[in-house]
Amino acid sequence: MSTTTTIETTTDNKTQFLQETLTGLQSEPKFMRSKYFYDATGDRIFQQIMEMEEYYLTNAEMEILRYQSAQLSQAITADGTAFDLIELGAGDATKSIHLLKSLLDNKMEFSYVPIDISEHVISDLEENLPKKLPELDIKGLNGDYFDMLKKATQLSDRRKVVLFMGANIGNMTIADAEDFCSSLKQLLSPNDLLIIGFDLKKNPQQILAAYNDKGGITRSFNLNLLQRINKELDGNFNLENFEHYASYDPASGACKSYLISLKNQIVNIGRQAIHFAENEYIFMEISQKYALSDIDQLAEKTGFKPLQRFFDQHQYFVDAIWKVD
Numbered sequence: 001m002s003t004t005t006t007i008e009t010t011t012d013n014k015t016q017f018l019q020e021t022l023t024g025l026q027s028e029p030k031f032m033r034s035k036y037f038y039d040a041t042g043d044r045i046f047q048q049i050m051e052m053e054e055y056y057l058t059n060a061e062m063e064i065l066r067y068q069s070a071q072l073s074q075a076i077t078a079d080g081t082a083f084d085l086i087e088l089g090a091g092d093a094t095k096s097i098h099l100l101k102s103l104l105d106n107k108m109e110f111s112y113v114p115i116d117i118s119e120h121v122i123s124d125l126e127e128n129l130p131k132k133l134p135e136l137d138i139k140g141l142n143g144d145y146f147d148m149l150k151k152a153t154q155l156s157d158r159r160k161v162v163l164f165m166g167a168n169i170g171n172m173t174i175a176d177a178e179d180f181c182s183s184l185k186q187l188l189s190p191n192d193l194l195i196i197g198f199d200l201k202k203n204p205q206q207i208l209a210a211y212n213d214k215g216g217i218t219r220s221f222n223l224n225l226l227q228r229i230n231k232e233l234d235g236n237f238n239l240e241n242f243e244h245y246a247s248y249d250p251a252s253g254a255c256k257s258y259l260i261s262l263k264n265q266i267v268n269i270g271r272q273a274i275h276f277a278e279n280e281y282i283f284m285e286i287s288q289k290y291a292l293s294d295i296d297q298l299a300e301k302t303g304f305k306p307l308q309r310f311f312d313q314h315q316y317f318v319d320a321i322w323k324v325d
């Protein structure tokens, strides 16, 4: 691997975006796949979300990475062998950069393989990370988690350390998270590691505020997916006819966001006409919150052994290290 900027892109991204969008909007109830939030505008709005006062998740995980990267890097490198550090849904890597720095400071032999469905994210990381960390060996992969993970695991026969942070696992239902972790385990080898972030159950008002901010940034983030469909899939959504709604259920730990149709309307996507009744909802995204016991259960059910946990000072968030059992 080298530091040259080669982006691997799946050719059928747009066809898949169209098919999955139509499937979701022709279903009852309607839904969208949250992975499509992240075009260049979505990436930018997500950065604004991360800076919001109400969005405690970023500060909490940032605190873990900023102050405990030395311990994290010690745990990853305990056996002293070279490895590939594969980050799923890397985003702008503002948190993982602390771990990368710590590994480089300790002269560890590793390659960094960020995977992200946003092409903009990968080109940005490949261009900018080497400026901040000149010794970093980086190869970005643009595409869906598992398509790219299969490629990533074939890049070398070194052991793998997979990073899955930012509560990305929370964007799955618990059942989907189990399938995801089981599939991930199938692609890894005994003793490979997973560092995985979970947002913990806490005061329901605090959670709801993070997904229903006063400034309306989360609202814009959700509406931007309709705008993206207009631009890329020849849609004609009128954004003023949809309203953002968020809910949190403290019993299940599921925080959900929806777009509500404000009137009876027809929206065209290419040649397909989609009917929305007044007050009909589109389910946009889940952000699942976990108790610590749920996390250990998830590890055990899916073939991982929990090794260590790293918390922020308020215990809002945890980054757990699991080993393939």
Ligand SMILES: C[S@@+](CC[C@H](N)C(=O)[O-])C[C@H]1O[C@@H](n2cnc3c(N)ncnc32)[C@H](O)[C@@H]1O
Pocket: 034, 035, 038, 046, 088, 089, 090, 091, 092, 093, 094, 095, 115, 116, 117, 118, 121, 143, 144, 145, 146, 165, 166, 167, 168
């Ligand atoms: C919530 S952001 C978190 C970014 C980063 N991990 C952090 O902690 O700040 C989610 C990132 O995952 C990417 N992503 C979402 N679904 C994906 C998928 N199915 N395959 C690959 N990347 C995905 C998005 O493009 C986005 O950059």
